Amino acid sequence: MTTSKGRVRNKRGEGAQLRDEIVSGATRLLVQGGEHSVTLRAVAREVGISAPAIYQHFADRDAILFAVAEVAFAELEHALNDVGDHADPADRLRAVAVAYLTFAKHSPTRYQIMFGGVWDASKSLQRTPSMAADLAELGLGAFRIISRAMADCIEAGCSTGTDPHADATALWAGLHGLAQLQVATPLFPWPSGLQSTLIDRLALLRG
Amino acid sequence: MTTSKGRVRNKRGEGAQLRDEIVSGATRLLVQGGEHSVTLRAVAREVGISAPAIYQHFADRDAILFAVAEVAFAELEHALNDVGDHADPADRLRAVAVAYLTFAKHSPTRYQIMFGGVWDASKSLQRTPSMAADLAELGLGAFRIISRAMADCIEAGCSTGTDPHADATALWAGLHGLAQLQVATPLFPWPSGLQSTLIDRLALLRG
DNA sequence: CCCATTACTTTACGGGTGTTAACTTACACG
């Protein structure tokens, strides 16, 4: 086999493959046990390699978590983009919002490291300023999809909003709060239909 | 005789005082360094006692954090109740909402252990079902203040809402999302006036 | 065919954690 880039090496797999295994192993741990259970050694254990082997692919524990977040962001963006065709821009916006909520609800721990990281100032992600900036950039990608759908609604007259950015931001905040709060306090008597209510009110739909 | 290290030990009735010192020490650590830095030993260090001494007052580390949350909930409730007199129920609701946001923004890490605990399934608070229930109960206390203010608005005709519980819940979700998201991602270009926009929209004010 | 490189291994260091056990001290009471 030719090695133009010299990537093929060891018994376990071809270079980048192990990196992916590490990321998905870490993701698995995150989903199952929360952020704290994603430790360097635990990831290595999960993947079936020795702990120091990880340093071939990641600078430190935080870099792994960052990679997990990257994947999660990509997945979220995909979910938001892939809501199907909707003749009515309002329907589309609603679908995007629902997709956002579905993602957050379906994988809450990943959602947390994406958007809740800064809370814990010293341990979790974003210790490095550059990392915070990168995370913010990725988050903006997801936000822009909401923002665009919102703008389309306003332009089409489905929404009585006037400032797409401000309106989309308000909607985003509402979605975030609903998603997180519902997962965090499942014992609360959540009214049915709350989701639609909140979306329609914040997006100023059907006004 | 006092110990060579100077701390007066074991006076009867000093017990409860030390308990408070532990709670406030833990609070201090939480505020400064995030939840992960509130470790049993660190708390003991902060208070100036030995780690095992804590077991006289708390069953385990989680119990300390729970006590911290209790105090924080009391403080939040007090802040929500103490928004001054307002002739207009809408003004009062707005003031309550602002107070909520102010609290969350001013002490984000405490806010997190109050409402964000369940995210991390295995480490943080609420491992015990009973603890989750207790936390939920405390949270309900704060929510009821919002709910009552909301109901007053509806009754007075300041709000076009119809279902006080549902409307208050939507507002709560919005407030939670705004507070947390703004703290979590400070780099985002937050529009000015977003706070009032969100409150008025979710509370259906000035209809 | 040899050898440098690469990717991984084992080993080990230095530290942290929650928690238990055994000891010590100070006070309260008979």
Add this chain to the structure above:
DNA sequence: CGTGTAAGTTAACACCCGTAAAGTAATGGG
């Protein structure tokens, strides 16, 4: 005054962590 009890102490157990250093097996170029 002696003594029992409660509230502290120190010491220790058993784990976990991140990561650095050194060893080893496979690979591919010269």
